[in-house]
Amino acid sequence: MEEIKTGVYICHCGLNIAGTVDVEEVARYAGTLPNVVVARDYRYMCSDPGQALIKDDIKNLGLNRVVVASCSPRMHEPTFRRACQDAGLNPYLYEQANIREHCSWVHDDRQIATEKAKDLVRAAVRRVSYNEPLEIKERPLNPNVLIVGGGIAGIQAALDIANGEHRVYLVEKEAAIGGHMAQLDRTFPTLDCSECILTPKMTEVGQHPFITLLAYSEIEEVAGSVGNFKVRVKKKARYVDEEKCTGCGICEEKCPWKVDSEFEMGLGKRGVIYVPFAQAIPHVATIDKEHCVYFLKGKCRACEKFCDAKAIDFEQKDEIVELEVGSIILTTGYDIFDARRIPQYGYGRYDNVLTGLEFERMTCAGGPTGGKMLLKNGQQPKSVAIIHCVGSRDEKYHEYCSRVCCMYALKYAHLIKELTHAEVYQMYIDMRCFGEGFEEFYRRVCDEGVNFIRGKVAKVTDVALTEEEQGKLVVIVEDTLLGRVVRVPIDMVILCPALEARSDAEDVAKLFTINRRADGFFLEKHVKLDPVATATDGVFIAGCCEGPKDIPDTVAQASAAAAKALSVISRGRIVIEPTIAQVDEALCQACGRCEEICDFHAPKVISKDGLRVSSVDAALCKGCGACAVVCPTGAMSVRHSTREQINGMVEALLEV
């Protein structure tokens, strides 16, 4: 075996270390340790001359191990590893003792701090003697990107990547893309029409040569890792040939059966064969098998008779599409809190209690009422209450703020004034108008004569106590600014329900091996510094699947995720970290415990030359070491965190 020659370098870090630790004494001591051939101290090891000391010693003295005692390895480990590499030494033969953050900065007794620094240096010298050279491997990657969810986030990310001329597969669960934004009437605070700004982007997606749109499709299975994911997608049968359908709409017109339209939030009807909305992309019809009389009773096929394009295909089957992609962006959006869960607000019991999204459809010119704001009896309301924080900022439901409600509630107030001149009451907890142009819009709505009542609504009732309340809904709320309970008789109530994590968020998280926060939304890798990456390399998140946010924030985040995916692509290859699990096949009993405990599906028991052994997929392993702990034979270990290295440190720290 090659003789171990270690060089030890004690950094003064100006007075940061040298002010508390006797660095010369530590260097002298280090020189007495086994395997150490040179020990020096220097003012700033991270400076160019400091690094040159190391490089020269490697070349001149033939060092094959290096220890620097300085700041935290989280700070300068990459610096010194590079210095070693520059001098031809494998960077994993380097070790760092943290004598600044963990010693000189937290202790003031010079003698005690010096003794501790010696201990830490001794441990690092011991550990480095067990270090092995490791090879950083690279492999090619697939540049294609999968985007899951075709709302505004998915659309934006898809266009950003496709405009860079990289293939994007955009998978959408529903029959058409557009998501919630397609349902909105106008957007705060500028009041521009949602459809007008969204549909050009939707059309671009539909026509883009680099975007393959898989609508009415769901992800079945995800395998592989960054650079080389294999994804199975189920393209659900529409019973309409997408290639032939012209989207003319004659089938829907002739379909004798009508059901509530999901797009219109149940305020309008659609055919059982339908195109979800006028600007739908892809603009093709879909048969709702659940309600189709032909599928239920074997008779009808009216649509087929009238379809000139011969696009109807009752024999169509679900199709499995296999995709190969290098990175994935999840833009799966949000659900809206079911306002029935707060029964005292009367949603579902009183005709004129609406949710925000229902109101959006009502005021939309292309919507079920042609843009007219109407009560159930067909009349215009004379007074309207808007109740904020329905399910948000409420310990019983969601503690978080949904971030968009204050602003759309102000938008409603403005639209109500514009459409009906009705009296408007905002029942709010706090007004949160933090974005660009938000505060100005708040001022404008205040000036339009809207009433603001600060307090959480207790109840909406139709029980009248006075003549004035007869035939009206009454909102009971404590006005916390006046300090008394008030009863406000009104014609219509609009609830602002929370944005919440989708009901299938848990399944999606499992499918893509990512984490969720306690509130159910997807967890980012780092809340501040890595907000669109996830625990799984190559899987990014954007939009409301990460948490409630408005359209500008969603679009910005989608572009951020696209940039992340593009940076994976432009690198052109995947670097495989060598600090991962390895199997000693001679010791492995193929018990499979490693396979069971791993959250990343990295170890798998396989047959190799007729023997069953565990094998680690280097691309999936994160090097967490859980497998090594459960391995009963010691066959499994993690490179650069071996038992010898860690036990060696423990021994060295305690033997004096």
Next chain:
Amino acid sequence: MAEFEPKIIAFCCNWCTYAAADIAGTSRIHYPANVRIVRVMCSGMVDPIYVLKAFEMGADGVLVAGCHEIDCHYLNGPVKCDAMFEKLRRVVNTLGLEDERLKREMISTSESPIFARVIEEMVEQLKKLGPSPLREGVKV
């Protein structure tokens, strides 16, 4: 006779508690010098062998500290650590070591004052307990 100074080995996960100890340094939050930190990538990586080795070598106390469950860089490391720790606790008790000598904590990057407090408390408790019965030269 000088006051007994316990020796503590702290296995700290790279992503949370080791970083918390770094920030304790940056913020100059002082704590007793009795602790020696061993950096591991994940609390779920801490093999019972390491802890037992520390006690064998005469550590008076061992701390295993890492991320909270929701912060884990490797999804479920703290849960795996807890499962291991439960078994380890029984072994340590069988060896005749008091509960206070083995501590499990979750300390996130932002909780450097908590890191310092945990060390302070541990040192205080171990001073009351005296040297580990497994220390060389100490009669069990």
